[in-house]
Amino acid sequence: MEKYALIVTEKPEAARRIAQALDKEGKPEKVEEKGVPYFNAFRDRKLVVVPALGHLYTVVHEMGGRNYYPVFSFKWAPRYLAERGAKNIRTWLEVISGLAGGAEEFIDACDYDIEGSLIGYCVLKYACQNKENNAKRMKFSTLMKSELEKAYDELLPRLDFGLIEAGKTRHEVDWLYGINLSRALTLAAKRWSGRYATLSTGRVQGPTLKFLVEREKEILCFVPTPYWTIKAEAEIKDSIYEAEYEKERIERKADADAVVKACEGKTGEIKNVDIKKFRQMPPFPFDVGSLQIEAYRLFGYTPRGTLNIAERLYLEALISYPRTSSQKLPPVIDYKAILTGLSKDSSYRGSALTLLGKGELKPNEGKKADPAHPAVYPTGNLPERPLSDPEKRIFDLVVKRFLAVFGEPAVKESMRVNIEVNGHLFYLHGRQILKAGWMRFYEPYIKTEEVLLPPLKEGETIRLRHVIREDKFTNPPPRYNPSSLLKKMEEEGIGTKATRADIVETLYGRGYIAEQRIFVTSLGFDVTEILGNYCPNVIAVELTRELEEKMEQIQNKSEKRGSVLVEAVDRLKPIMEDFKEMEQAIGEALSNAIKRARMQERIIGECPNCGTGKLLILYSRKTGKRFIGCTSFFKGICKTSFPLPQRGTVKPARRNCRACEWPLLDVRIKGKRPWALCFNPLCPLKEERKREVQNL
């Protein structure tokens, strides 16, 4: 049988792209064995390109069993042994092993980063029977034909063991922390209450939840203080302009009233006119974090959602590899070729041709670099299929950011006119863009509000038609959202660009946090408090950050996997010993927390009839049916009750009906679109809808 080179990729779509790029005629043969696709391609020799499905191997407990802790012995094993939903992995590995038998050379073509390198390594080591030491490596940042051909022609002679060791260590350390702490929490609660509830924490999860709890506490303990601002309507040549008082904040109401009294209807004199011109440099190219933040700001997409979309665009060779921390675009990516490619689309033609007409193309780069990949950029390819709306938006954003970074600086002018009125100063502000520069390439993602003032000179008089006192209060610190939380994690140096978005999703999944403007649930609060009381190291940012730095050092080969693992275990052991000693107390506290959280989940809001009780989702003892009842019923005060749908799930929506202000419920029934239910039988919206139906 003809021998071949076996190329391992991270995902099926990448396998298809790579096979297509490397096949002499661009038409590789697709084969499917037991549902696993792979491709036969012919170049200088026969190539078989087989995909993984992301991670096929994972860290598992060497001894097995679930109901005890601590556990420190582990091994790498196929995912189907550890996860219930991963049965197809067994077939997948059988097919890869079968193909490995006929191969004479092995090439790892997984994404060039920690996770990709680890995926390729595990497949080569375990599924291909220890081929990791003589395998070669393809290194690329896009799935463009030219780049893939170059990566194949210039194969790296060996795998990047620095990345692999760093990846292995990260998975092993995270497993050690995750399995021990989560198991300890779950078992402590179960042993106390006899009821099972999944609780979890981890090396990054714990400190991240702590940030959120700290912010929540600040908000819950916040006392607003009053202050006042003053605005004036300045009359200039039959037009009205808004002027601001010199002090941004006045602490006493009496002082604010005195200013209003002294200036209302009075004429002032222009004391001076300050005009400043300044340049605004183009933005930096996107690294994964800034792309996620911008996509959240503009479209409200979660970091995880943005990453998923960007990965799809990468697999279709529309953009470069998105999991990068680089803000640099090296010339080797060929700016001109990309712009020429983009100019084939009418919506980018104008901008691309303008930039191509410039003499030299120099991107405005940021400081952050990534040894494996450049910043995110469009490949110059245009979509071959109609993109979904979110894909279109992310693609457009990446393209426009790429165009903008090559633009000229924008030139802006600001003008401040100081008007003295009866001993008080007011400011008129003007803003104008003199030269849009890069900003026109980045539209509509940059908003420019201009305020044009008429020509004004020192000594001119201006009448303040109205002087208005505005009553204000200081605001609590803002809640985190998924995007600002990601930024905070990055600033604190915890997690990696690849894992942060998943950690945030896990916190939502566990019911520790809720909503886009994140609030911590009572369960999230209690778990953090319990951990803080009994094992504070688990939620200490410093510990996580230190381990994070050590794992980075493994990548640079200045630290060894073995010593980091030993250190991680040394730190974890006393934590687990303390936990074990206090398991009963922790179990009791956790059980109470779960009970409170379950009760909290059923509370809908204040009872609109008695005003003293709370409305709860209850179940009838007689019929088992669910309904809404008032807690004051048990005190004999209130008999309020409302029926509920009996199918699907019903949860308090934590928002009120726009018509009657009663609390809403989220109802989900399989096969139906979820809806918000207002249970007020007299809600005006219901009447309105009835009338609409009648009119039809």
Added chain:
Amino acid sequence: MKCKICDKEAVGAYCEAHEKAHTNLVKEYNAWKKALEISWKEYLSEVAKNPYTGSWVKEVAEHLIKSE
């Protein structure tokens, strides 16, 4: 001893959370007094109905209004 508001373990008159809220409530009275020349009672009712007030502070303010 139990917290007067939520029945959790108290560190003084209140649990840790309500104690912190109470400290903040007392601390900010000076700013309100200076700004509006209002009494402690008026301050409590203003804070209790302010939409920016944190829930723990609101609970303390409402408790103080009822008990004073």
